Amino acid sequence: ETAVFQTPNYHVTQVGNEVSFNCKQTLGHDTMYWYKQDSKKLLKIMFSYNNKQLIVNETVPRRFSPQSSDKAHLNLRIKSVEPEDSAVYLCASSWDWGNYAEQFFGPGTRLTVL
Amino acid sequence: GQQVQQSPTSLVLQEGENAELQCNFSTSLNSMQWFYQRPGGSLISVFYNPSGTKQSGRLTSTTVIKERRSSLHISSSQITDSGTYLCAMTGGNYKPTFGKGTSLVVHP
Numbered sequence: 001e002t003a004v005f006q007t008p009n010y011h012v013t014q015v016g017n018e019v020s021f022n023c024k025q026t027l028g029h030d031t032m033y034w035y036k037q038d039s040k041k042l043l044k045i046m047f048s049y050n051n052k053q054l055i056v057n058e059t060v061p062r063r064f065s066p067q068s069s070d071k072a073h074l075n076l077r078i079k080s081v082e083p084e085d086s087a088v089y090l091c092a093s094s095w096d097w098g099n100y101a102e103q104f105f106g107p108g109t110r111l112t113v114l
Numbered sequence: 115g116q117q118v119q120q121s122p123t124s125l126v127l128q129e130g131e132n133a134e135l136q137c138n139f140s141t142s143l144n145s146m147q148w149f150y151q152r153p154g155g156s157l158i159s160v161f162y163n164p165s166g167t168k169q170s171g172r173l174t175s176t177t178v179i180k181e182r183r184s185s186l187h188i189s190s191s192q193i194t195d196s197g198t199y200l201c202a203m204t205g206g207n208y209k210p211t212f213g214k215g216t217s218l219v220v221h222p
Contacts, residue, residue, distance in 0.1 A: 044212075107156045108156050
């Protein structure tokens, strides 16, 4: 049963455009994550929020910015996309940051930059 | 920083054979989780297993903290087991790090 929702499923855009991806979880979790999965299937964490506070901010280009309105929502905005941004972006949530860190993933958003 | 090594990179089995997937990590362990992913699909949690042994049907996960390793055993493999298996760990900084995955193909 899906409890982490992502929109859109797919997005195709041109270099230089701005895109936004949405993520919502209905599990009541305190922590949410954004990951990037490249063409080789490697998953790398980009951002994590715990109780609406940014706790992980990996070395990603400045054009990426997370936005959290409440514990259940974590969106990702990319200003001026580049071809190397083509990937699958996965959102996840967990009860907490630390000892209760079992993660549940959404279906992903596949971004193609032409 | 913490590193996670998965082995083998890929595995091809005949239906009915067993599989042993390994995940080795370089730092102390706080949590360990195994995931399954079909091509084009999302990550499905198989086990959350920070220590000890857990079993679910044909799948068994064993995490040995002192030896900095975790394993996923699949017995009597089925065609539907085909896909990529990923392990993810957190260490003292609680930041999740994923391995590169094991690609499993099960033939009839």
